[in-house]
Amino acid sequence: MNTHMKSWFDVGSISDIPRRGARCVKTGTMTVAVFRTADDKVFALEDKCPHRNGPLSQGIVHDGCVTCPLHNWVISLETGRAQGADEGATLSFPVRLEGDRILLSLMPQTAEAVIAAE
């Protein structure tokens, strides 16, 4: 049962994603957006804005956030939380780099866990 939840998947190379951009990973049940920031950090969020399910992978990436293309909500890449006055969060997934390979886990992490781990 659910063993895939715990493992890391090689989903591609960091060079597959443009800087300040994103690519999608389809899992069959959902789409995960994998982001690459200007300083080559990678983050993974479910490709769904907490506001109206806009595809975050299509947004503009700036600093540690992405602006949703539908209504300009700004979502933290690290925690998945809406910034500013907006409230809500999308699922965030652990992702790490091994060399230039991007490894993604599909065990979603809560924003609380992300902050506590810092």
Added chain:
Amino acid sequence: MSREKLVVIGNGMAPGRMLEELFEKAPGLFDVTIFNAEPRVNYDRIMLSPVLSGEKAYEDIIIHGDDWYRDHGVTLHRGAKVSGIDRVAKTVTAENGLTVSYDRLVIATGSLPFIIPVPGHQLPGVLAYRDLDDVEKMLDIAKNKGKAIVIGAGLLGLEAAYGLKRQGMDVTVVHLMPTIMERQLDPAAAYLLEKALTERGINIITKADTKAILGTTRVEGVELKDGRILDGDMVVMAVGIRPASMLAKEAGIAVNRGIVVDDGMMTSDPNVYALGECAEHRGTCYGLVAPLYESARILADRLCGGSGEYGGSVVNTKLKVTGINLFSAGDFAEGDDREEIVLRDATAGVYKRLVLKNDRIIGAVLYGETADGSWYFDLMKRSVPVTEMRDTLIFGQSYQGGTTLDPRAAVAALPAEAEICGCNGVCKGKIVDTISAKGLTTLDDVRAHTKASASCGSCTGLVEQLMSITLGDAFNPHAVKPMCGCTDLGHSDVRRLIMAKQLKTIPAVMQELEWKTSCGCAKCRPALNYYLVCDWPDEYADDYQSRFINERVHANIQKDGTYSVVPRMWGGMTSSSELRAIADVVDKFEIPAVKVTGGQRIDMLGIKKEDLPAVWADLGKAGFVSGQAYAKGLRTVKTCVGTDWCRFGTQDSTGLGIRIEKFMWGSWTPAKLKMGVSGCPRNCAEATCKDIGVICVDSGFEIHFAGAAGLDIKGTEVLGLVKTEDEALEYIVALTQMYREQGHYLERIYKWAKRTGLDEIRRQIMTDTEKRQGYYERFVLSQKVAQVDPWSERVSGKDKHEFKPMSELKLEAAE
């Protein structure tokens, strides 16, 4: 002769102000070294509350940036806490081992928050509220929302509570005394304030004595002495401060509560001074900025040989909680020798109380309406007898001797010596004189030259009124709106500087114009990208990651994440083969919706992103190019059938529309650009509500512009009449280029025209041949790069990554 060495311990607002005064009075007199325990420059601590509430950022509250230290030759040791003073050797030593000798030493170590030593007070999550580190820790915990407990309902505690509430936390304030802010407010005003804060969702518990802070590895809550237990993820202690005088005490300098100073701010050691919250003057330790700035001025004077004396200060208080107006000053306790005047207006939530003694104001508490605070404070400080105006005193200054409805009248009536800015001790006369003498026109200038409203900002309104009185109509309080939170510059300034400094990349703009964020935001990046595309057409490499998704994938994103595709139909004309190709594409890709647009095009809606390149490939085979229906650029040229078919047509409007569209397609503009060409004044192409329109008449072509038919509805303005089709094209192209070069990003042409002035635009396009030709030629040059069909590029493989998922996981195989 080498300069005297001045060492300053502490880099807060008081020593910062002292150095400013010193550099102004005697530049170069001292060789200055500052030790700062915090790893930063001097920032405005009064504004920490707006940073906590998210209304300002750290960058907004910096007083002295790096260049200030550099320009004045100050050596700043950041993150260097001083551990000892050797008064015999005249040296100070920092924890990092650095030892520096001094001729004169200023101790400005500020204050320490008082932490109640109840069990659990050392748990992680117990915070003070003194500096930016505290704010950052609070913001970090506040990210999780959760619950916060603030101990102490004084000025700082309430501001912290408000800020944390704004950050989405569930906030409870516990306070030992029966009423909140009891040092500044009488019970009636405290009641109103408590009610207002409760309405903002902050729980307040008074008469609550903290017994213990609960938790094992970090804070989990607070236990009160009456047995109540409150849950909390954070405890902020805001119960008071004590002067940080330990360093001085260890060095054998006389210390009482604070470091004892005389009226010249000198300690018991004649080479050592103390300034700010760590100092004790005539038995008083001050914690507000106004008296500290006054004493800073005295110390600067003394350091350059003056003999100024500090005589102590009367202080006033304002609470920085948005939407709550509160002012308190002086002494407002009741007493036999005192009288009071009270005004209450329950519905308006106004409470005013003045305390008089010997016919003079000695205390004032204002809630709800504080505009007269500075007037009362002025009367109080100058000890003015109020006998004659006693009956109407409480109604405020504008009520005295006259009735006028001009809100500026009260400010206009203030005497020149009335204090406007309490923090910086700036009076009306100084502000008015400086505005006139230096020709200041913006609030920022006035702040820079006089310091008025440059600290807590609560007197900004008064300063603006003074500017308005002094400058008349020349003062525009909303002169420059910054592009976004990443910069203070407005769009016009940025455009001007891009040209003036020859900036040709987004990183260059951000570096040279001192952007406050590392890579901009979704507001400024697309704007900068457009400005660079427009200004350097043959040199700038378009940054697709700074474009909105529609312009990146050349289709329009829909609410469900699918896209719509609109091929160009020149002038709205189409044919059976084009329609057949569209029908085939719709069938092949099972496109769920087809719609005719208002711009005489056909829109196919609901296309999956992955299918876009294949859809374009099929449309391309039929001769279609992108309609740029997504672009901040030329969209459509709507036409009527003109002389080809219409019995009223005066010119070939369809032909002109197609010609304009074929000439101008692909060009980027500040906002979308829609055009129309009507063959006669019956105007079937609705050209008179377009961005640019043409009405054909017998004698030629009437060119219109600056219409709107969206959020705003507005008929066009006439640019002028030209005789030939060639001229019509040239003038329209020149007008478009002028707008391209001057418009602000997302500013439609009618807004630009309003800002620029219709006559100026007519002059440049219709009468200034040289200008018109210049615009025309620059447009033609830019089109050489711009006129590439984005669809065919992508069919050939450009930006492949945009349209395919990076990976598709087969999860069942992972079992």
